[in-house]
Amino acid sequence: MTAEVYFQNLKDISYREAGIFENTRFEKIHNIVFKESNEASKIVAREIADLIEHKQSKKENCILGLATGSSPIRVYEELVRLHKEEGLSFKNVITFNLDEYYPMEKENEQSYHYFMHDHLFNHIDILPENIYIPRGDLKPDEILDFCIDYEKKIKNHGGLDFQLLGIGRTGHIGFNEPGSHNNSRTRLITLDYLTRTDAASDFLGLEKVPKRAITMGIGTVKEAKRIVLLAWGDNKASIIQETIEGTVSSQVPATYLQNHKNTTFILDEGAASMLTQYHTPWLVGHCEWTESLIRRATVWLCHLTSKSILKLTDKDYNDHGMESLLAQEGSAYDLNIKMFNILQHTITGWPGGKPHSDDTSRPERATPEKKRIIIFSPHPDDDVISMGGTFDRLVAQGHDVHVAFQTSGNIAVSNHEALKFAEVGLEMNPENTVFKKIIEQVRAKSEEEFNTPELLKVKGFIRQKESLGATRYIGIDDTNVHFLNLPFYETGSVKKNALGKEDINIVEALISLIKPHQIYAAGDLTDPHGTHKVALDSIFMAIENIKNQPFMEDCWVWLYRGAWHEWGIHEIDMAIPMSPDQVLRKRKAIFFHQSQKDGVMFQGDDSREFWVRAEERNKETALKYRQLGMADYEAMEAFKRYVFM
Template identity: 45%
Template sequence: MPSTVPDVRTDVGGVAEARGSHGSRGPSHVPAGSGLERIRTIVVHEHDDIARLVAGRIAALIREKQSRGERAILGLATGSTPIGVYRELIRMHREEGLSFANVVTFNLDEYYPMAPDSIHSYHRYMWENLFSHIDVRPENVHIPEGMLPRDQVDAACAAYEAKIREVGGIDFQILGIGKTGHIGFNEPGSGVESRTRLVHLDAITRKDAAADFFGEENVPREALTMGVATILDAREIAILATGEHKAGIVRRAVEGEIDIEVAATFLQRHPATTFYVDDAAAADLTRIATPWLLDEVEWTPDLMVKAVVWLSLMTGKGILKLEQRDYAEHRMSSLVARWGTPGAVNGEVFNLLGAKIRGKSKLPRERKIICFSPHPDDDVISMGGILYKLVQNRNDITVAYMTSGNIAVFDHDVRRFVDFLERLDHERGVGGAPLRAFSERVHECLAQKKPGDVDIPEVQDIKRVIREAEAVSGIEVMGLSKENARFLNLPFYQTGKVRKDPIGPADVKIVRDLLEEVQPDIILVAGDLSDPHGTHRMCKEAIDTALAELRAAGKALPEVWLYRGAWQEWPITEATWLVPMSQEELKIKIQAIFKHQSQKDSAPFPGQDEREFWQRVEQRNKETAATLDRLGLAEYFAMEAYVLA
């Protein structure tokens, strides 16, 4: 990562510039909280900007302490959010000579019971993602012990607290935030005076961790964690959040009352806490969502559409029926004053929204298009409607599946397909001795496998082939064939684990080679940030980097259309295009999703929503159309949304 400091656009106490998560400009002047925000909050555009800011602050602290011959005491967190910070610190160590020889670390938490060498342990996480790559002294690393006998846990927790006090307390504490508002494993009900202890994990926390453990039933029910009081004793705190799925809890923590049910709200009492969030995680903050309620704003077209849609939904009136009283009662009189009459505002917004609607006749025809699908089902889940129309419009379409998706296949599916091959061999003799040896090895490894263990290559290959066959079957419903499918198998994904390697040059080269080969006019890219294991974000990073390289080489670039994955849809105010679907077209889309049998009935990584993917899609696409209907626009059966990047 470059060491340049990112442009920080939103901060309590200053004038802010807001952008949507897809990068389009929002209001150019957004008030920074006006007293609603009780924690200093910095919003940056890019996810990696948070890593640079926080790592830069840590590096400054370490160097300041070094200059005085003192040790820097760091409190560290785990999970997907801090990884970027750790990677930037590693880069600074390697390229800028940042030394950690004078650093002492204390980790927030650890599952219990948990062996330190387990693939799920935070002990292993920290050594793999940070400690093994820097010059920190092992004796200065402190992580709660997850395998202590239960009768020794209380004493160990007290000793952990004593060690923190012995070194003079934590200088800088990194935190993430859970969907319940927990910090560390301080679940709802954790008191402000709590210290390091053994806790029972909340059901939501366990469900959120299910992806890492290959099933909620494998997630430990207890954990060791620093307490709220321990965290608040730190001299400086940085709490990090990214993705639209964190937007609600970010607002609750920053703007809500202090509540024992939301541990993060206790940070409002800390004098030196900073919340670092990206655009998506900041979306529900009042200064971003409804800035006109706080102060004078500049009524740009984007903000006008956002505000009028909000007003229409708040009042339950169609846009064309909004009156002067509605605007006045919701602090939007200045918008009417600018346009002269409510009717003028209403008409302008109504027409702007109507112009977003793109039926088949207004979609591209006879052009080269690449649909990038991070997993082998994101294409039909997220863009099945437009894909079907693009096929009808005789476009030259390549569906590029970026990862194998093999970790999202259950072992019982592997057994079923191996059994099929064995039966076929028995009936027709199509496999012989090599097949029998192969199947014996697979059965043996699956019998010995523990939850979360990395699959042997043979099993990984079977899972990959299952997903590839399902992907081809899915696009055949759309009128395409296997010749239209490209399986890129980007190397970053090939860890066999939920946590992936960083995007590297090999990943970027594969994407760039495909772009140079096909030379598409348009590419469709997953632009969501809420998938539970970060693959969508990483795939987009590979595409963005490949496009940047092509731009630097003077090559022509395609249009980029962003879609969202299974967890979110673009709001109609952010969407560039709204693509309607008839009842029959939605049915075809769902049929294509059904072809992904390994993901049906019970997907391994459902997130917090336990519905099947097709059920989420049906509800989401119908709701987008219903929102337009409530606003008084044309009524459609279902609708997909896209953003032109």
């Protein structure tokens, strides 16, 4: 069996069993979409393991090209498990990493040398002399010779058998930024601003992210016998669509992979969501017209034609690939009225349900009139940033509202902010040794962000008291505010622990104590440092453990989005309108989080302050409803219902 046949068989069998989708005429790169990334990562790890064992059976070395970043972490975890539990040996494996920041010491926690040893090499039996990673500690006059030698080493080992890739939002693979040539080789490159912005959270600030890196070239990557690219989440959807369906261009370097004969993109549903077959499947061919798909199509058509729902015509539907929908529904007139009513019924001023009213066409139940509610907030400000208007409305309408802050958020407080509080504390109590120590620490390293146990404690208290200021302003008692301080977060650094049983138990205990009729949780998975996803997983896992408890039969779960993204109109199950006064109240509630204003540490690529982002996003949601022909509101917050089985 040749290597090519082996890889093709593996691709056709393993992936199809996991759920493969046929590529369409729009797609120029083979891709496979999984419901979520965990299972996909295990299958990729299995392919790598099978390749290693195949090479072992032939007494040959296996040459792997490896990537860093968040995308391959679960692959590496599974490879470690296969080594420890199933005896997979890496003694015949030789690895070449894609890239490294420059300048960068290998001992630095942000280095890819550190990353690879932390996530993989320290836990397997690979020979140290078989590990090759670009060096970030070279002198400038050593870089060219190193890059030439790196290429020679790959070639002397027979080339890469398998190359694992991620993709950046600029379309870079490795650190081959826009403008990289198809035949480029290992070299020093200047990083794109967006790439550095995406890395800013790891470095505790954009200004600390290196501006250059050493990377394998496009030509080097394309010579690999097999390439697998991983992409997870909504924030990768746009660049994935452009890469798979667009034209080959140096401005999107990943598009060069369209010309590689053995490349597969492994995606989750979020990353694949803008591919034509998922975003607008009616343009691909026959599709099953479910209510959710009809909603998506109607909203899309309104946007495309700049018409409100009730103005769409038979011709509009027919001209844009939806003739089968009209055949199913009868006419544009009937379909328009049906969809107008469905979307209009998502709007309610009563997020907890309207007492003594017919709730047939309302998103929430009328009973019980006064509900017990938990608002889970991943960080100590997501409650008011993401659903401050709804929070205020629930309290005003008399519900028993609890807020659970899942993490302390301590690392998001800058040292100069902590210094202010320490100085005030020392003025009040000149003998306080903790405040003295903090002041000495920060002044000694005034230009550096770092954390110590004392600093973390003060930073945690800062965020806790800011949260209490906001919840008191909205009108709930301190006894209804719960600071969970989930252990996964409390590492004192950007890198967090994996979600553990203790985290889930804490969330489960609170839900069991409150026995809520409503749970609100952050469903925003584009959070730049990943806490939202872990926090949401803790809720989902807790619910799974207790879903058979009698009180859970009356519990509904509503997901809100964070500061980076909003639900599409077609996805929204409940929209809460806000008046100008309520918008102002929400803004004031956000302002209590003073440590997160004016240069917040985890900004992402949006320079607006959180309150501005939230306000403009809420106004944009109201505008989208208005453009569909609905009532004219100042702003709206949106929720999607999560139904657990």
